[in-house]
Amino acid sequence: MRIDIVSVVPEILKGPFSSSLIKRAMNKGIMDIHIHDLRKYGLGKRKKVDDYPYGGGSGMILRIEPVYQCFDKLLSERDYDEKIFMTPDGILFSQKYANALTCKKNILILCGRYKGIDQRIRDHLISKEISIGPYVLSGGELAAAVVVESIARLLPGVLHNPDSMITDSFQMEKMGAPPIYTRPKIYKGWSVPKILLSGHHKKIKEWIFKKSIQKKLDS
Template identity: 40%
Template structure:
């Protein structure tokens, strides 16, 4: 997968790209990042990429010319990429969207600053608008890092263990079950006996129940889309009533 990142602050991504899963994905050849400072594409003699909004108002607006030219540069000779605008007005990001984007060969992120984007960018270039939450960040870089990480870790062989991604929280529609490791007794706190029983059927049943309980008590909104048996739905109602 190729990912182009249009940003005024490419140095923000250097640390993220050189560690952990994103570094591993590059070493495996699964992921090729390209940092593009779209200020380099401005035709403004002062290297400005923003201007005052028509109609007045506070803040500055990113001008269309630098971003249009930067997009044309990174898409030259390329098939149709997904062009993602990081924007608080975008659709709320979730695991389903990550899985969708992980199937693409070429993604482009546009990371804005200032008050917003010239609307012609949104209307003529962008294929997806994404928000990582109902709060305001200084720019789109941190959001783009989060989306990029969540997508790249889904690429084949990147995690090493093929079952890791499907078992993550949200991948099944439920939150993930609790985890324990050695020692079995730590300062008098015991690992649940079922996990040391060696009975894989009971272990899976326990994990499913714990996952369901956590979701019902912490994120009940997720249950509307989860695939549950009638018995599980009855159990959820009991927990919620209690």
């Protein structure tokens, strides 16, 4: 899978992509991530990418020309299954959509910045608008990193134990994630449930199933 990310401040993405699951996915050749600095397509000597909104109002708006030129170059090199814009007023990102994105070969993500982007970008260049929640960030970079990691952990070969992915809370639509424990058996008087230490696999599975159902009912 290849993911291209377009950003005005690409350095924000260096941290999330330089460690843990995403780095592992890249090192294994499972995921190929390319970050593009939108300012390289900016206007004039100062490489301007934003301007004041027509009709007045506060804040600066991302201009269409740099985005169009960047997209045009990338689209001349390959086709993209999705061209995503990260925005707080988009469709709420979900585990179901993360699963769907794993079937894509090439994904292009535009990170918003400033007050917003020229509407013509949304109308003519974007295929999907995605939000990671009903709140506002300074830009879409961290939101894009969230989407990329949620995809990465679903790709075969990334997780050391793929079974752990199957039992993730939002993978089980009718159940919640069961409580999980590790060593020590007792800490400050707080004990691991005896059933999990019993070695009785059938009863343990039944206990996990019941707890998962209860978690969903309580949510």
